[in-house]
Amino acid sequence: MKHALAAALWLAGSSLALAQDESFPILFTNVHVFDGVNEQRIENANVLVQDNLIVEVSAEPLAVANARIIDGGGRTLMPGLIDAHVHMAITEPIADLRDNFDWMYWGATSTVEAEKMLLRGFTSVRDAGGPAMGLQKAIDRGKAVGPRIYPSGPVISQTSGHGEHRHYTEPHPNFEGSSPSFFNQHLEFLADGVPEVLRATREALRLGASQIKVMAGGGVSSSVDPLHTVQYLPEELEAAVKAAADYGTYVLVHVYNDESILRSIEAGVLSIDHAQLMTEVSAQAIKDADVWVVPYYSLLGLDEETVIKVLGPLSAPKFLEVQAGARNQMKLLKEFGIEKVVFSTDIIGDPAALTKQNDEFKYRLEEWSSYEVLLQATSKAGELLALSGKLNPYPEGPLGVIAEGAYADILLVDGNPVEDAMIMTDYENNFDLIMKDGVIYKNTLD
The missing domain is CATH 2.30.40.10 (Urease, subunit C, domain 1)
Known part of the structure; x- marks a missing residue:
């Protein structure tokens, strides 16, 4: 055994x-x-x-x-605790991992951090994008120590979307003659149009994804997609949802703004991740559709000076905008009686920041009771993980x-x-x- x-x-x-x-x-x-x-x-x-x-x-x-x-x-x-949005393989800045280290380094560092995460009480996680499948296998086979991992595999992003981390002059990985080395590390797929989205979704499933992660709106860590952007056309999102459903699983999306949230819900997405810039419009849509919301609030612990120093002049303003919306989001989720809210942290790129994973409890207590926060980190998160259906890696x-x-x-x-x-x-x-x-x-x- x-x-x-x-x-x-x-x-x-x-x-x-x-x-x-x-x-x-x-x-x-x-x-x-x-x-x-x-x-x-x-x-x-x-x-x-x-x-x-x-x-x-x-x-x-x-x-x-x-x-x-x-x-x-x-x-x-x-x-045991469940964190529903982590990136087990992105334990150092993406730029360093991309440009200075190979896959062996990724594996070694992620294994170290996986053990630490288990010792913070997190016995299960949903990895929301990246090459975590190998780490999952190593843990499950007893060759490494860490939480159970529900891997999403490579994130799926449109060109110039939130999964876009190329240098300005770097050729597109899907164009003939280009070298897709970074993308072959199973961090992200660029896919445009229904056929490419279908192929990327099915490839992630082939690699062992238990659910699919799609970038459906602008983000902080990427430099070419402002927060206001809506990413993927309705038919592209629907293609990912249908391809995942054919395998008995679901799609989670990275989104912040109303337009991205609404489009994702209309496409059949079941997990709305982040969403700190939501308004009453999308709060009502989430309530009506009875979908899951997976926000994170650890960002509330960072002051503006630190943010600017760490993220630089391009990403810092976006981060501060998301941070400013976080408390309003909490109030909306409570006001609209949205109960399908799950614990997550989305801490990436810094082992020191990962040690603050449990601080997420502190920030959620600003709006929810201790009991409600515990539900978000236990049984509700367990319900969300179970949506992977027949692809559930832990069905016992x-x-x-x-x-x-x-x-x-x-x-x-x-x-x-x-x-x-x-x-x-x-x-x-x-x-x-x-x-x-x-x-x-x-x-x-x-």
Whole structure:
């Protein structure tokens, strides 16, 4: 089994040398269970794990032969966290990765950061574009350590769209005689017109995407697409949606403005990512269509001086415009009663910034309750991941919940995050146990 492979990996000196793979049951006792769904915790509960699944959750004592017993000491037992918009392979600036390093460097650095992400409590992520399929396979086969990854594969972008990172004089990768080396690293595909969009979508699926990522509007990190732009014609977006649907999965889009949001919804997109520049118009459309919204608010922690210094004169104004819309977006989502909101961070290009991933809880608490934010990071995110249908790489059980038959992705948290989710920001001191797929990667209780 894969657990035996995982156990054999831990080398002396590794930060995960103490990862424990149990062939016998694990019984958590004396815990208060936040199941990822209900606001009231199950007090003084017991949770039984066998292999990689939760097999019983009970308020009554459980007698299990040969079980390893872990006394939670009154801590909160809850589902592992889910970040629904990450880029596991873009852990350093895109320009450096593009121009100064080859794919071996990408793989090595992303593996290091994947382990750190798991130790921040994130047991599952949806990768929203990039060459994460190899990392996913390495983790699943026990050759690397990190969260479960739902990969989108290369992002699909129109020419001069948000997936456009060529130098000014660099030829188009789809034109005869050009050298598409950067694009062959499976970061992004440029596709124009229905036939090319269909080909790019199917190629991403061939590479192992569990859902498809399309750039449908302007963005910050690219230099040739202003925020106001609407990207892809309706028929191009519909082509990606239909091709994904033929494989039983869905499309998520990068968008900020109303026009891009509305066009995406009309095309059948199920996941609207970012959308900080939305107004009441698209809020109503999102509500009516009952689609998912995946915003990020960690950008609220950056001051203007830092933004200008880091992003430079071209991208900084765009970032500041998105930042200015973020709090208004939160208010609109609450005002319109939009409940399909999922936790995400979209931190790219900087390992130091990635250490602030859990700060996302802090900013969401400006508008949502602790319970609501926890839902966004657990069961609601799990529902979103499940939209990949038959392409779901982890079909044995649900994610984001503590329930019989669910994957054994578990945190033991010191305190009650349902009442105060701020404790989730201090993962080093407050996460006393981290389990993914029935394997313990951190345990301060023994």
